[in-house]
Amino acid sequence: MAIKTVRDVELKNKRVFTRVDFNVPQNKRGEIIDDTKIRSALPTIRYLLENDAKVILASHLGRPNGQVQEDLRLTAVAGCLSRLLAAEVVKTEEVVGPRVKEAVSRLKPGQALLLENVRFHPGEKKNDPQLAKAYAELADIFVSDAFGTAHRAHASNVGVAGYLPAAAGFLMEKEINSLRRAVRSPRRPLLAVVGGSKIADKIGVLNSFIKLADVILLGGGMANTFLRAKGYNLGKSLLEEDRLPEAECILQEAEKQQVKLLLPLDVTVSTSLDDEASVKNVPVDSIPADFMALDIGLETREIFAREIKKAGTVLWNGPLGVFEVEAFARGTIAVAQSIAAAGAFSVVAGGDVVAAVEMAGVADKISHLSTGGGAALEFWEGKELPGIAVIDEK
Numbered sequence: 494m495a496i497k498t499v500r501d502v503e504l505k506n507k508r509v510f511t512r513v514d515f516n517v518p519q520n521k522r523g524e525i526i527d528d529t530k531i532r533s534a535l536p537t538i539r540y541l542l543e544n545d546a547k548v549i550l551a552s553h554l555g556r557p558n559g560q561v562q563e564d565l566r567l568t569a570v571a572g573c574l575s576r577l578l579a580a581e582v583v584k585t586e587e588v589v590g591p592r593v594k595e596a597v598s599r600l601k602p603g604q605a606l607l608l609e610n611v612r613f614h615p616g617e618k619k620n621d622p623q624l625a626k627a628y629a630e631l632a633d634i635f636v637s638d639a640f641g642t643a644h645r646a647h648a649s650n651v652g653v654a655g656y657l658p659a660a661a662g663f664l665m666e667k668e669i670n671s672l673r674r675a676v677r678s679p680r681r682p683l684l685a686v687v688g689g690s691k692i693a694d695k696i697g698v699l700n701s702f703i704k705l706a707d708v709i710l711l712g713g714g715m716a717n718t719f720l721r722a723k724g725y726n727l728g729k730s731l732l733e734e735d736r737l738p739e740a741e742c743i744l745q746e747a748e749k750q751q752v753k754l755l756l757p758l759d760v761t762v763s764t765s766l767d768d769e770a771s772v773k774n775v776p777v778d779s780i781p782a783d784f785m786a787l788d789i790g791l792e793t794r795e796i797f798a799r800e801i802k803k804a805g806t807v808l809w810n811g812p813l814g815v816f817e818v819e820a821f822a823r824g825t826i827a828v829a830q831s832i833a834a835a836g837a838f839s840v841v842a843g844g845d846v847v848a849a850v851e852m853a854g855v856a857d858k859i860s861h862l863s864t865g866g867g868a869a870l871e872f873w874e875g876k877e878l879p880g881i882a883v884i885d886e887k
């Protein structure tokens with residue numbers, strides 16, 4: 494079941510409504526501090542332009558809640574895109590309406606324009622059919638390249654596809670192929686690494702990994718609740734007491750399914766995030782009452798590295814410590830380096846863990862860094878993502 498991509502459609506002189514993910518981080522002065530998301534969409538945009546399409550780009554930025562918010566206009570994004578393409582990309586002042594229609598009518602083949610932040614329109618997140626139709630009236634073809642929003646059914650990534658032929662862009666295609674390859678007939682052993690702060694966000698994917706994976710390595714704040722379920726005292730560590738039953742359930746299920754689930758054996762602890770002097774490595778059965786577990790420990794890093802070395806496929810979500818603070822980033826960096834050095838097919842998904850992998854300087858040694866954390870997790874949970882479901886089949 495292959496999806497239709499931009500390679501499969503006639504593009505010449507066609508108006509192509511292209512949903513991209515330009516939701517880039519900006520500083521207080523409105524400058525883009527990381528243009529990765531814009532760069533990720535370039536192969537598709539360039540292909541459309543080179544094939545003489547008239548490209549209408551649509552993206553959201555931030556959470557304007559259906560209202561115009563001046564600091565969330567796509568002005569800086571249009572500037573950045575123009576520079577990257579070395580061609581001027583005009584931005585409309587509105588999402589839809591007569592002036593947008595007029596701007597589209599002036600587009601020539603091989604030119605692109607960018608609509609204003611689609612989330613300025615109250616109908617966008619409601620997947621309002623009127624808005625979806627208004628988008629569709631601008632174009633002949635819909636192209637979806639916004640994997641990061643694929644788990645949401647909004648007007649510009651799902652609704653519009655109800656009125657136009659729909660194809661995937663190259664980024665969307667790569668995401669789908671990489672995520673699928675990781676779970677459908679993966680090279681074994683399949684090893685999953687799960688970290689991050691909260692169990693609540695990870696229950697779904699953990700339940701899925703228990704069925705799919707051969708080995709699961711747990712770390713980060715969420716591992717604390719598992720350690721607590723095993724009876725250890727965690728001092729002042731982040732703990733979700735109300736999630737203990739779920740953690741126990743996952744531990745039992747892992748045993749039943751004969752999945753090798755490894756928790757940290759030792760941790761890096763400190764009395765606070767900024768008290769360098771108190772940082773030390775302790776076994777999980779000796780966490781002092783006034784300390785917090787903030788990273789996986791030295792021995793754990795070695796054990797995890799040994800498992801990673803044997804893996805055929807590695808899937809990773811969530812950092813294994815408070816990687817934003819140097820003293821507690823080492824476990825996450827060590828795991829990133831182990832994965833980079835291993836021969837496995839590797840997929841890393843999650844806003845924070847992708848940032849950590851980049852910080853570790855090994856991003857180019859990971860087979861696939863997903864641009865959509867939430868979407869990738871839902872994909873691995875086995876859910877049908879509405880933004881993928883609307884793409885036509887070949």
Ligand code: ADP
Nearest residue numbers: 689690713714786787811814815843844845846
């Ligand atoms: P991702 O974005 O990769 O899915 P999450 O958002 O689930 O990851 O989790 C990232 C956060 O988890 C980071 O801000 C990190 O500081 C935090 N974290 C990791 N380990 C711990 C820990 N031991 N204690 C507290 N917070 C932690």
Ligand code: MG
Nearest residue numbers: 843844845846
């Ligand atoms: Mg996160």
